[in-house]
Amino acid sequence: MNAEIIAVGSELLLGQIANTNAKFISSQLSELGINVYFHTVVGDNGSRLQDAIKIAEERADLIIFSGGLGPTKDDLTKETIANHLGLPLVFDHEALTYIEEFFAKYGRTMTENNKKQALVLEGCKVLANHNGMAPGMFLEHNDRIYMLLPGPPKEIEPMFQFEAKPLLAKKVSDDGMIVSHVLRFYGIGEAELEVQVQDILDNQTNPTVAPLASDGEVTLRITAKAQTEEEAWKLIHAKKTEIQAIVGKYQYGVDDDSLTSKTVEMLLHNGLTISAAESLTAGLFQSELAEISGVSGTLVGGVVTYTEEAKVNQLGIDQVLLDQFGVVSSECAGAMAANVRKKFCTDIGIGLTGAAGPDPHDEQPAGTIWIGFAIGDDEPVTRKLELSGMRNTNRLRAVKYACSYLMRLLEEKGYKRV
Amino acid sequence: MNAEIIAVGSELLLGQIANTNAKFISSQLSELGINVYFHTVVGDNGSRLQDAIKIAEERADLIIFSGGLGPTKDDLTKETIANHLGLPLVFDHEALTYIEEFFAKYGRTMTENNKKQALVLEGCKVLANHNGMAPGMFLEHNDRIYMLLPGPPKEIEPMFQFEAKPLLAKKVSDDGMIVSHVLRFYGIGEAELEVQVQDILDNQTNPTVAPLASDGEVTLRITAKAQTEEEAWKLIHAKKTEIQAIVGKYQYGVDDDSLTSKTVEMLLHNGLTISAAESLTAGLFQSELAEISGVSGTLVGGVVTYTEEAKVNQLGIDQVLLDQFGVVSSECAGAMAANVRKKFCTDIGIGLTGAAGPDPHDEQPAGTIWIGFAIGDDEPVTRKLELSGMRNTNRLRAVKYACSYLMRLLEEKGYKRV
Structure with missing residues (x-):
């Protein structure tokens, strides 16, 4: 089964937002082993949308639309498809009830426009929207599947995963399985990694x-x-072992790690607690850790000591040390x-200081970063980075390096990775 | 002039990355008043790329390609276009010298593959790449413009802005100017805002x-x-005044603010200093402020007090207060x-505490957030949020609300906004 994703919305063509829906849907389809050959973006314009549909019908069996299901005059995805396929739009009573209840709950008046969102293509399977008004649609017509999904990411993502994906999985289960597995590396450049696994890249067939x-x-x-799926994983594991034999020491994780x-x-x-003192990262290290539930x-906790005074007063750093070596040291x-x-x-205590840029800081060029690691009562260990990115890229890189170094230091001390 | 952007790369179709290049180029073209009617994404496949080119030629005068200019076998954008247009590829000596110097500088051996990157379409204007190997191309052929740009954002963005955009600006200067201006609002929902400016939205022509x-x-x-440009700005200012008369109190900025x-x-x-004590945001508030150069x-600085102990020991919060009201209060x-x-x-001191989610925290449901504002010696003011997003959305929203409330509180106290 070959798919094309058509995103509808002038905001995409104006460059106001990126087409992250196509990225999301593509990665989901890739998991199902469905090939995506094209993405198309078209504005809120009926005749150009119809042209895009005609082109997609020439090259795809599965056409997935995102966007254009809202209540305003701009939203014309389902109207255009209905017109193109010669199918009427009919009210879906479940969706209508859902919309009516929403308005009742918030004490707002429902307009005719809102009611329009409950119209669906005749003969389609309705995909429930638990995060918005517009229901999705799954239509089999003339040996093709047309899938209509809403535009907002918080609506399309759960709808695809829980409503649409199971329907597609059933369709493709006879074609065999495609399984993907991602190995993640840090501390090695792309070119260097490619050189090291060149033979594997040159001779790839299945797995790729x-x-x-x-x-x-x-x-x-x-x-x-x-x-x-079992056979696919067997192939993946064999290739993974081959790769790890060459560059395994740079690998830190897999898939969504x-x-x-x-x-x-x-x-x-390992039952270890951690705190951090942050200057150039200004809380980013702790904040990134705190993205992980259970942290x-x-x-x-820790301190942000953005100024020199804060380093002295809040953290008790010796003013003599700062005068002698500077804050970026x-x-x-x-x-x-x-x-x-x-x-x-x-x-464990982590210290992050440096010149994020764009200007030098304390006589050190932008991109100079020092990271300190205090583990138990041992003497602190430090590492220097010389980065060339923009201010906020450098700050984020510093956090990633801190994590990468910390895991290596802990491993050297005998702590187990997970 | 109507444009289409064709991004070439299987990683886009696999959903590994989003097509942020199309977003960037589109917003740049919009500034020039060039309409973008379609984005297409196609994989590293010569025949499908050629099909996409043929379709684009039917509907665009300007076709911009991103990606597929690298040294590997996968990279075939210029080869496919050369073949399609019947033009030879010739070596660009400046680009070749640049590549040779790069390899000499880093003491690495240059392969034939790398040399291939200096091949350009005969008759094109070469666009210099100061951030990578592959030069860009600007070709006028059969009343159409073909522009070939590299895929990595750090290469395409400066190349477009400094090399390609001036060439396009010259082409479109006779068609008049399109100018865009963005008004930014906070503390009002999209639906509510639309209702308030409904008349303006319904009767828009120029400006839109x-x-x-x-x-x-x-x-x-x-x-x-x-x-x-002057006339365009006159139209914009008149419309802006009309909008501000209705919803001006929610506006916090414009354009890239x-x-x-x-x-x-x-x-x-206003010459004010600030510090923050962060629990659920764990440094995100300070880190977001620190993204701004000059902060x-x-x-x-501030403290991250993630645990209850840290709140007591590091910040001197009264244990009796915590026992009575809880940490989310x-x-x-x-x-x-x-x-x-x-x-x-x-x-100024800011305090952020709450239950980020997914689980309740200290008996408060996920999404319950309290923000405290201590301004001078006045009694602290607090605000409650009840958010329904995911963990990290809630943390970021808390930071945005903190900024928005802070500006309003300061304004009430007579401080000037900028």
Whole structure:
């Protein structure tokens, strides 16, 4: 089954938002083994939308639309498709009731426009929307599947996962399975990684192996096709072992793992508590850790010491040390780590200081960053980064490096990774 | 002039990345008054790419390609276009020298593959790439413009802005100017805003007015077309005044402003210093402020008190208060704000506490958030939020609300907005 995703909305063509729905749907279809050959974006214009539909019908069996199901005059996806296929729109009573109840609950008056959202293509299976008004539609017509989904990400994502995906999975189960598995690396560049696994990349058939770099990380996606899921995983595991034999030491995780999630897991698993003193990152390290649910089992807290005075007054950093070495220094990062650890009575203390940019800071060029690690009562260890990115890229990179280094340091001390 | 953007890359169709290049290019073209009617995404496949080119030629005068200019076998954008148009590829000596120098500088061996990146379409204008190997191309052929740009955002964005955009601007200068201006609102929903400016939305011609909601904010984009930029701005200002008369009190900024940037500007302008005590946001408030260059003039620092112990030990919150009201309470948020202000000797202290989710925290349902504001020696003021989003959406919303409330509170006290 080959798919095309048509996103409808002038805001996409004006560059106000990126087409993240196509990314989401594509990754979901890839899990099902459905090939996506094209994405199209078209504005809120009936005749151009109809042209796009005609083109998609020439090259896809499954056409997924996102957007244009709202109550306003701009929203004309279902009207255009109904017109194109010669099908009437009929009221879906369940959707209508849902909309009426919504308005009743909030004491607002329902207009004719809102009622229009309960109109669906005759003969379609209605996909319930638990996060908005507009129901989705799944229509089989002339050997093709037309799927209409709402535009807002918080509506389309659950609707696809819980309503649409099971219907598609049933359709494709006879074609065999495609399974994908992502290996995540840190501390090695994309080019370097590609060179090291060149033979594997050159001789790939099934599974295929595709590298991708983003935000300082590199991933290898292994994709296998087989009759059953079990067979596909067997192929993936063999290839994974081959890859790990070469670049395994740079791998930190798989699939949806992140450096922060792996760090939190490792800390929780080993029963270690952590605190941080942050200057250039200004809370970003702690905030990134706190994205992981359950972090309260390891993160006690920390301080943001953005000014030199705060470093002295709040963290007790020696003014003499700062005068001698500056705030962007190994000595400052080490002292921040050690002092925050003591102050918050944690097993580990992290110190982050540097010149985020665009300007130099304390005579150090933009991108110079020092990270300190105080683990138990050992002398703090420090690491230097020299980054070349923009201000906020540098701040985020510093956080990722801190996680990556911390996991390695803990491993060297005998703590287990998860 | 009508444009189509064709992004080439299987990673887009696999859903590994979103097509942010199309968003960027579209917003740039919109500034020039060039209409974008379609985006297409196609994989690393010569015949499907050629099909996409043929379709684009039927509906666009300007076809912009992103991606597929790299050194590997997957990269076949220029080869496919050369083949389609019957044009040879020739070496560009400047690009070749640049690539050779790069490899010499890093002491690496240049392969034939790398050399291939210096091949360009005969007759094109070469667009220099200062952030990578692959040069871009600007080709006028059969009354159409073909523009080939590299895929990585850090390469395509400067190349478009500094190399390609001036060439396009020259082409369109006779057609008149399109100017866009975005008004940014907070504290009002999209539906509510639309209702209030319904008459303006219904009767728009030139300028047009388009609403868009994202991340808890709503924007109105005013777009005017005129012979000169000055005339276009005159139209925009008239419409802006009309809109502000109705919903001006919710407007916090324009264009690239953000709630954090406006907050930092207001604090700097009024010579106010700030500190924060963060629980559920765990440093996100301070980190978001620190994204703004120059923030060190107002942000002194703060504490992250993720655990109850940290609130007591580091911030001196009264254990009796916590026992009586809980950590997710007006009392706790107010005390956090007041205490961090005193501790860091700042004009303003902010306290953020709550249940980010997914689970309830301290008997309060997920999404319950209290924000405290201590301004000077006045009694702290607190605000409650009841959010329904996911964990990290709630944390970010809390930061945005904190900025929005803070600006209003300061304004009430007579401080000027910027």
